[in-house]
Amino acid sequence: MDLGLENLTATEEAQWNSTPAFKLPGWAEPLIVLVILFGAMFMTRKRDYRIFGRRPSTYKSGLGSDDTACFCGEFLGHDKRCEHDTQEYMVATNHTSTKRKLLGFTFEAPKTSRFRNNMHSRVLQRFLFLLEMFYWVINYLFYRMTASLNGLAVLKIEQQGLFNYMFPRELDIQQWFMHNHQAVLSILNKVYALIHIPGTVGFIAWYYYVAPSHSTFATVRRTMNLTNFKAFTTYILYPCMPPRLLPKEYGFLDTVRHDDAQSVWMSGKYVNSLAAMPSMHFGxxxxxxxxxxxxxxxxxxxxxxxxxxxxxxxRFFYVGLGVGYPMMILITIIATANHYFLDAVVATAYVLIAFMGNKVFHIFVPLEDWLLWVIRVERPVPSTGERYSPVRYRM
Structure with missing residues (x-):
C-alpha cells in the first residue's frame, strides 16, 4: 500500500508497560450520567410550582414569560426586551390558536394552555430539564444509527501544503507519550473514555442552571445540536477510520483498548468506528x-x-478553563490515536458554522406546537435566567 506515506511509519515500536490507573465497572458510567441528569432536574426545578393539589399552581416566569413560550428544542419565554428579533417573536391570540412569526413566515398552531391540569403536563412544568434529556437522547440515538480507507487520505492531505508546517505529526505525539510518559497516556485514555459523554451532559446541566438567559442557553444547545447533525451527515458520506485502526505498519497503537478503558457509551455493534472525521470530542x-x-x-x-x-x-478561572479544556481534549484525541489534527480543524469549522446558522432549528417550532397538542401537554415556561432577577450575583 504505497500512498507516499512511508515516512509516517514508526521506526521503533514502544512496548506498553504502564499499569492502568483505575478501571470502572460497566454500571459506573451510566450511573454517573444518571446522577448528573437527575441532579440537574432537581437543581433546575420550578420551586414555586406544585404538581399535586386540586388546582395546580400557575407558574409565571420572573422574566415576563407566559404560557406561549417558544421552544425549538428551546422553550424561550416571550421576553419584551427581545421583541426586535423577529425570528423569536411570537404573537399570541385570545382564541384557541397561536400565531408565530419565524424566519419570515407566519405559522398558526393550537394553544396548549388548556392542558395545564394534566398530570404529565404538571410534571413537565415542574421539571423542565426533562425536555433537555429527551432531546439529547434523540441526538445520541441518531448517532448510533450512523453505522476506509479514508484515514490514509487524511494523512496524505496533512502532509501537503501549509498544514504540514502548522501541526506536528500525530505519530510523533503518540510515540512521545509511548516512550517517555506512558503513565500520563494511561490517564489520557481515561479522559478520552470518560469525559466525552458525562462531561458534555454535565456542562449542559450546569449551563442550564447558570446561563444569564434561556435565549443564551438555547443558542449554545442549538449550536451543539446543529454541529451534531453536520457531523453525523459527514460520517455517512465520508466514513473515516481513526489512526488506531490503520494497518500496523503505520505505527499507531490503540492505547484505550490496551488500557481496557473503553467507554460503555462508545462500544457495541451500533457504534460507528469509522467516525473520525470530524472529532466530536473536540467539537x-x-x-x-x-x-x-x-x-x-x-x-x-x-x-x-x-x-x-x-x-x-x-473571570480568569472561566477563561483558563475555557482555553484549557479543549486543549486537553485535543492532546488526548491525538495521543490516543483516535483522531487526526484535521478532524479537530473540521470540527472547529462545523461549530462556527453551526453557531452562525443555529436559528434554522426555529423552523421546527410549529411542529413542536402540534406535538405538544397531540400529547396534551402545556408548553412550559423556562426558568433559566430567573436567578438573575432580581439582580444578584451567582456563579
Missing part, C-alpha cells in the same frame, strides 16, 4: 470552551440583563 470541547469564555464576561463590554460583573479571580 463539543471547543463549543464548551467558547461558552465558558463568554460566561466569564472578560471580552464583553455589556452584560446581559440582570448579570453582575464577576470578580477577577472567577
Amino acid at each position: 463539543y470541547a471547543f463549543c464548551i470552551g467558547c461558552t465558558l469564555v463568554y460566561h466569564s464576561g472578560v471580552f464583553r463590554k455589556k452584560l446581559e440583563y440582570g448579570e453582575v460583573r464577576k470578580p477577577w479571580a472567577r
Whole structure:
C-alpha cells in the first residue's frame, strides 16, 4: 500500500508497560450520567410550582414569560426586551390558536394552555430539564444509527501544503507519550473514555442552571445540536477510520483498548468506528470552551440583563478553563490515536458554522406546537435566567 506515506511509519515500536490507573465497572458510567441528569432536574426545578393539589399552581416566569413560550428544542419565554428579533417573536391570540412569526413566515398552531391540569403536563412544568434529556437522547440515538480507507487520505492531505508546517505529526505525539510518559497516556485514555459523554451532559446541566438567559442557553444547545447533525451527515458520506485502526505498519497503537478503558457509551455493534472525521470530542470541547469564555464576561463590554460583573479571580478561572479544556481534549484525541489534527480543524469549522446558522432549528417550532397538542401537554415556561432577577450575583 504505497500512498507516499512511508515516512509516517514508526521506526521503533514502544512496548506498553504502564499499569492502568483505575478501571470502572460497566454500571459506573451510566450511573454517573444518571446522577448528573437527575441532579440537574432537581437543581433546575420550578420551586414555586406544585404538581399535586386540586388546582395546580400557575407558574409565571420572573422574566415576563407566559404560557406561549417558544421552544425549538428551546422553550424561550416571550421576553419584551427581545421583541426586535423577529425570528423569536411570537404573537399570541385570545382564541384557541397561536400565531408565530419565524424566519419570515407566519405559522398558526393550537394553544396548549388548556392542558395545564394534566398530570404529565404538571410534571413537565415542574421539571423542565426533562425536555433537555429527551432531546439529547434523540441526538445520541441518531448517532448510533450512523453505522476506509479514508484515514490514509487524511494523512496524505496533512502532509501537503501549509498544514504540514502548522501541526506536528500525530505519530510523533503518540510515540512521545509511548516512550517517555506512558503513565500520563494511561490517564489520557481515561479522559478520552470518560469525559466525552458525562462531561458534555454535565456542562449542559450546569449551563442550564447558570446561563444569564434561556435565549443564551438555547443558542449554545442549538449550536451543539446543529454541529451534531453536520457531523453525523459527514460520517455517512465520508466514513473515516481513526489512526488506531490503520494497518500496523503505520505505527499507531490503540492505547484505550490496551488500557481496557473503553467507554460503555462508545462500544457495541451500533457504534460507528469509522467516525473520525470530524472529532466530536473536540467539537463539543471547543463549543464548551467558547461558552465558558463568554460566561466569564472578560471580552464583553455589556452584560446581559440582570448579570453582575464577576470578580477577577472567577473571570480568569472561566477563561483558563475555557482555553484549557479543549486543549486537553485535543492532546488526548491525538495521543490516543483516535483522531487526526484535521478532524479537530473540521470540527472547529462545523461549530462556527453551526453557531452562525443555529436559528434554522426555529423552523421546527410549529411542529413542536402540534406535538405538544397531540400529547396534551402545556408548553412550559423556562426558568433559566430567573436567578438573575432580581439582580444578584451567582456563579
